[in-house]
Amino acid sequence: MASALTDKLTRLVKEMRGQARITESNVTDMLREVRMALLEADVALPVVRDFIARVKDKALGQEVLGSLKPGQTLVSIVNRELAVTMGEGIADINLAAQPPAVILMAGLQGAGKTTTTAKLAKHLIEKRKKKVLTVSGDVYRPAAIEQLKTVTKQAGAEWFPSTPDQKPLDIAYAALDYAKKHYFDVLLVDTAGRLAIDEALMKEIKELHAALNPVETLFVVDAMQGQDAINTAKAFKEALPLTGIVLTKLDGDSRGGAALSVRQITGAPIKFAGVSEKIDGLEVFDAERHAGRILGMGDIVALVEQVTAGVDMEAAQKLAAKVKSGDGFDLNDFLSQIQQMKQMGGLSSLMDKLPSQLTAKAGAVDMDKAEKDIKRKEGIIQSMTPKERRKPEIIKATRKKRIADGAGVHVQEVNRLLKEFEQMQGMMKKMKGGGLMKMMKKMGGMKGMGGGGMPKMPF
Secondary structure (H helix, E strand, O other), X not given: OOHHHHHHHHHHHHHHHOOXXXXXXXXXXXXXXXXXXXXXXXXXXXXHHHHHHHHHHHHOOHHHHOOOOHHHHHHHHHHHHHHHHHOOOEOOOOOOOOOOEEEEEEOOOOOOHHHHHHHHHHHHHHHHOOOEEEEEOOOOOXXXXXXXXXXXXXXXXXXXXXXXXXXXXXXXXXXXXHHHHOOOOEEEEEOOOOOOOOHHHHHHHHHHHHHHOOOEEEEEEXXXXXXXXXXXXXXXXXXXXXXXXXXXXXXXXXXXXXXXXHHHHHOOOEEEEXXXXXXXXXXXXXXXXXXXXXXXXXXXXXXXXXXXXXXXXXXXXXXXXXXXXXXXXXXXXXXXXXXXXXXXXXXXXXXXXXOHHHHHHOOOOOHHHHXXXXXXXXXXXXXXXXXXXXXXXXXXXXXXXXXXXXXXXXXXXXXXXXXXXXXXXXXXXXXXOOOHHHHHHHHHOXXXXXXXXXXXXXX
């Protein structure tokens, strides 16, 4: 996420923290670097100017000059002003209306409006316990209506049918009538987009807004668009009374400029961020936590939330009870551990939320290679028979050859997986025998990751 901006600002943060004394000269030098980093990240020039002026004003004030640790105080000012630029804290979605609360989704084609509509439906069902109906008013793009039908089903919401020969206004009225008669809490209206802003698009969406009187008008913008996102935001702001912004593709290797610009350009708060392509990959946007990520401080709260949501507590408790009772840790359990990691969003998603000083230590690890390695391990275990998974000791040469062929790998990779499994099995036995504390102490005395015979994990 915004890797180039994060890398530059992380380096600056380290330099700032080391400053024992803050002067106008080193503040000016630091702000010049920050300005360049923001401009290279495609942050709009007026936003950069305003941000730099605010930081400079506070950095040369008494708060920093009178501080015992001026470098750290300076970092906290940059962090705070980044959060202010993006809107400070959390802006919740407004559903305070006579049901159904209508939410209008606006934005250009390709920004991810249709997928975001389904993601928002899932969020409202799971987090707000609402009954949600979706409808597509996009009668121009081939397969747009069918796409919404598919993703709505994945989200667990209900889809209202529409056809390309209908008028968007007629579709909207019919969906609203159906939502009222069937007691839906929320109606999500996916509108048409264009590849560029044009008069017909703006006229149509204005008419839809006037007819539906939505409680929320959300502007969906691609975080990877850069300066184009700013121009689009301005146009939609002039056409519609925007109530919120949804940033999509925030997990991409984007420059991050849109996240820092759209709030100030539109005056509307950023309410959600798309953080993965999965149907549950939508986060409530928290400006303070996002500022921490941009500065390389990580987002431990989001990490804990992601792990908690991804972990099957019942399965984890069963495994703990199994280990404690002395029953053997088998390859089914090993596979379960691998699948839990996938359920949490994978290695790269977890690493993205760690502070940069921790991810730097793991910098030598190729994340793509590690993710592929996890999938390969899963494939190898799934090529085994139920008996082989329960009793790995029966897996000899001929069985290894059959398993390798079934998984499309070399026999050496099957051997490597079985060796890692044995190491994990050994760890489990130590835990059962009450040797967990001894093992932790031993591991604590080792230097570096994986040194001194530390068992290699499946992820």
